[in-house]
Amino acid sequence: MILERLEKVLKAMEKERLAQLLISDPSSIFYLTGKWIHPGERMLVLYLNANGNHKLFINELFPVYEDLGVEKVWFTDIQDSVEVLANYVEKEKVIGIDKNWPSRFLIRLMELKGGSAFINGSKIIDKIRMRKDEKEQDLMREASKLNDKGIEKLMALISNKYDEKKMGQMLLDIYEELGADGFSFDPIVAYGANAADPHHSPDGSTLKEGDSIIMDIGCVKNSYCSDMTRTVFYKTASEKAKEIYNIVLEANKKAIAAVKPGVRFCDIDAAARNHIEAAGYGKYFTHRTGHAIGIDVHDFGDVSSANTDVVEPGMCFSIEPGIYLTGEVGVRIEDLVLVTEDGCEVLNQYDKELKIIG
Ligand SMILES: [Mn+2]
Structure with a gap:
């Protein structure tokens, strides 16, 4: 992770009183990690939590070998990737969602009650990227x-x-x-x-x-x-x-x-x-x-x-x-x-x- 940039995002989350933010846009993930990952239609999520418990959820078919400074959570191609993610989110708190996250994932996360409310969290990182x-x-x-x-x-x-x-x-x-x-x-x-x-x-x-x-x-x-x-x-x-x-x-x-x-x-x-x-x-x-x-x-x-x-x-x-x-x-x-x-x-x-x- 590029710590200077991560710090800015965490600070902005604090200001917005947002405890958790899901980033899926490969450009934003590149901005924060320096690594391009293009998993096509498969789920890719960088999950940031104000408590420092960040995770990168990634499909095994798109292996990233280097240490990106964030713990990776792998899932297979036949697993319900959103269910894997839902095990880690704080369900009783508001979750910021990436504006580009496909609705097939978001709707599944909502079905699994993966947050007390779902808001567009993209502005937080978009404004920093500006x-x-x-x-x-x-x-x-x-x-x-x-x-x-x-x-x-x-x-x-x-x-x-x-x-x-x-x-x-x-x-x-x-x-x-x-x-x-x-x-x-x-x-x-x-x-x-x-x-x-x-x-x-x-x-x-x-x-x-x-x-x-x-x-x-x-x-x-x-x-x-x-x-x-x-x-x-x-x-x-x-x-x-x-x-x-x-x-x-x-x-x-x-x-x-x-x-x-x-x-x-x-x-x-x-x-x-x-x-x-x-x-x-x-x-x-x-x-x-x-x-x-x-x-x-x-x-x-x-x-x-x-x-x-x-x-x-x-x-x-x-x-x-x-x-x-x-x-x-x-x-x-x-x-x-x-x-x-x-x-x-x-x-x-x-x-x-x-x-x-x-
Ligand atoms: Mn132009």
Whole structure:
């Protein structure tokens, strides 16, 4: 167990008066133990108890040989794994449940009366994961540095020879060559009208003169994710496309300028959204401004009008405003920011001024 992190979780449990917490998300288990365990549909639970009686419940088919600093409780593939767990929990106390724990397990634990009440305990660890420690901050920087190099190489390949799908495939080779560990998510490469769909899946579309090209890409390095979006235009750009581009760019810069400890996430969202609204495109900015990122590409926490939580040093999230005109054109510009003591560090250095390529 990484004791510094475990301490933070136990402290937060004490503050919430929660005696026991069940963590099942492999990312959170990695955060606390430094070990990735992917048991598929089998149960995996790190059970934390305020009295120090922590246990890792794990299927024998997924052996972990090293000492993780926590006692392992093994079960076989034919045992009722939740029953094994239920023997250890304190049934007369409230139990915090991981928000990602499959309901087939949770319902079984409820049948076995494995707690006096069942609450969503994930916020406790999610909020701690939001504030990256120094080591994590370095890993976030490193992943984004690779992503900056990745987009540069991908940009150089833009041509009417390659469809969207092929660009995605070539990006995987680029990341490999750069020493990244793979994609942090399936890349979005979207040409022309496809760019007006924020989550377009790359297909066989090829480039036409005047197309906007959205590239929303990210890699993983040492278990930490990067994520950035650049939009460029192929051969030429209409006046309207240029206008939209510059509005989104200004919104991106305004939101980044608003990031510092003490502001609320909704204020950062407003900095981007108000600019786009004032320019008359408010209804075409259809998503939140950003999301937290770390071990998961979408960590807990979003930059949205609904999130009144306050920004703290060490938090890392995306700033990614966009304007999408269905059937016509789309623009999104995304950078990651890392909150410092008095502002933020932008993790993506790749140029974002308007570019026409080809
Ligand atoms: Mn993103």
